[in-house]
Amino acid sequence: MxxxxxxxxxxxxxxxxxxxxxxxxxxxxxxxxxxxxxxxxxxxxxxxxxxxxxxxxxxxxxxxxxxxxxxxxxxxxxxxxxxxxxxxxxxxxxxxxxxxxxxxxxxxxxxxxxxxxxxxxxxxxxxxxxxxxxxxxxxxxxxxxxxxxxxxxxxxxxxxxxxxxxxxAQNQMRSGLAEMLKHGLISDLKYWNKFQDLSKLSLDDLDALIYESVLIKKNVVDIDPFEDGLRKTLNFGHTLGHAIESYFLSHPDKKTLLHGEAIVIGMILACYISTVLTGFPKETTQNIKQLFIDYYGKETIDEADYQPIMDLLKYDKKNNHGNINFVLLEAIGTPKIDCLVDDAIILDAFEFYAS
CATH class of the missing domain: 3.40.50.1970 (Rossmann fold)
Structure with a gap:
């Protein structure tokens, strides 16, 4: 290569x-x-x-x-x-x-x-x-x-x-794969489609997929090295994902999640929010949720956890002027940055994940 x-x-x-x-x-x-x-x-x-x-x-x-x-x-x-x-x-x-x-x-x-x-x-x-x-x-x-x-x-x-x-270990491989799946969702339907049957991926497939994933991120960072605009798209799933990761890390009754495990949850939540706010297809959101849960399983996030997780959103690095900014999807490969989301929609997203 x-x-x-x-x-x-x-x-x-x-x-x-x-x-x-x-x-x-x-x-x-x-x-x-x-x-x-x-x-x-x-x-x-x-x-x-x-x-x-x-x-x-x-x-x-x-x-x-x-x-x-x-x-x-x-x-x-x-x-x-x-x-x-x-x-x-x-x-x-x-x-x-x-x-x-x-x-x-x-x-x-x-x-x-x-x-x-x-x-x-x-x-x-x-x-x-x-x-x-x-x-x-x-x-x-x-x-x-x-x-x-x-x-x-x-x-x-x-x-x-x-x-x-x-x-x-396998869980570390799955954690890394989450970021590659994110690259597909924000940038390229063709790349995303290569992951539709995760059970068939082999180590031999990975070299080419890693190379393509590095290129996707490289092309974004070259245009926007300091995250003034386009680079924010790389945070898809990370606004709530990081909050979930931090909450599980600090809560004595929760297991520690790997980064990718938390980001997968964040991406499912972000896809649901996208169906509400940016017209992202509901059927696509359902398919993404099923693909992720089939491969990663589902974590238990209780209703009592929702608000403490949401309270952590104020520390997200994309925030400015007191606003919590989400990256959402209009379509696979078409992200939208700096989206404001009502708490009620975030709560509905948690219910969608749990359902």
């Missing part, structure tokens, strides 16, 4: 990854190379990565604990302190090997340490390959509120080695 140029950042795939990285290491002559991992990628991904690495620079491994619960400023402080103790300087390179938590947090650490050092992202989950790998968003959560602190700054390069997908 050919490499993709995206806003001063090149995305390399499979066999091109390590050739490009080694050339980059040689040409930039970094003083030190730091590699950020969690306990899972340290064991499952780092050995393969180090086998491909060619550099005379000193290499230091920094490990943090996995999971969204550790994507916070305290973890950043720990990594900053470690970089400082290991004598990282402005000419150091940070390589982030992991899922979205690692690439988001590692990118933020790199952008802020000594006012910015170079970094490279090596996404190892399907979700991070098709979502976090493109667009330069970095950052951490504020308490249980998603991605409240961060900056937009691109890495030197992104390396997508799909062999790492073999290390993932």
């Amino acid at each position: 050919n490499s993709i140029e995206a806003n001063n950042c090149t995305i390399h795939f499979n066999e091109n990854c390590y050739t490009a990285l080694n050339q980059h290491l040689k040409s930039r002559n970094f003083s030190k190379v730091f590699i950020l991992v969690d306990e899972n990628t340290h064991q499952l991904c780092l050995p393969r990565f180090l086998e491909q690495l060619e550099t005379s620079a000193a290499i230091e491994i920094i490990e943090i604990e996995s999971g969204e619960i550790n994507k916070n400023i305290d973890t950043c402080v720990g990594v900053w302190n470690t970089l400082s103790e290991l004598n990282a300087d402005r000419k150091s390179l940070l390589i982030n090997i992991g899922g979205g938590v690692i690439t988001d947090l590692g990118g933020f650490v790199a952008c802020t340490f000594k006012r910015g050092i170079a970094y490279v992202n090596v996404p190892t989950t399907l979700l991070s390959m098709v979502d976090a790998s493109v667009g330069g968003k970095t950052g951490v959560d504020l308490g249980h509120l998603k991605n409240q602190i961060g900056v937009i700054s691109n890495p030197d390069m992104v390396l997508i080695d799909t062999q790492f997908l073999s290390t993932l």
Whole structure:
């Protein structure tokens, strides 16, 4: 697969990854190379990565604990302190090997340490390959509120080695697939139709689908890197999805949802709201709901949960001037941004999901 140029950042795939990285290491002559991992990628991904690495620079491994619960400023402080103790300087390179938590947090650490050092992202989950790998968003959560602190700054390069997908559990694969389904809904009926029988998808199919998904997001981000307009469409399903994810993360009686699991619920809710406000076909909404529930199952969201989830909407990053802005669909491939939605319609959407 050919490499993709995206806003001063090149995305390399499979066999091109390590050739490009080694050339980059040689040409930039970094003083030190730091590699950020969690306990899972340290064991499952780092050995393969180090086998491909060619550099005379000193290499230091920094490990943090996995999971969204550790994507916070305290973890950043720990990594900053470690970089400082290991004598990282402005000419150091940070390589982030992991899922979205690692690439988001590692990118933020790199952008802020000594006012910015170079970094490279090596996404190892399907979700991070098709979502976090493109667009330069970095950052951490504020308490249980998603991605409240961060900056937009691109890495030197992104390396997508799909062999790492073999290390993932099925629920992690499904979580990443949710973002690919979203790309189809907001951009391309033809791409969406490729997912109509999810049971038949194989790992061999994934390479081409991942490449297409990366291209879809890349084309959006190229036009609108700072989310002033078109890039907001990438948040389809995320307004309520993030609120549900945050609520389940903070509620002691709820299980923790993976990002994609929450976004699937958010997309079903957004499709229902679209039938009410933008004329999105009811039959299409029903078909989308059935496809998602058949593949992901249905989470229990009690009536008592509705209002606390809705209260979290005020923290959504798309909000402005006190308005909660939704991304809705007029048709598959035709999103509409900055939609205002009455609470009564959101409550009806929850009932539709539960029915």
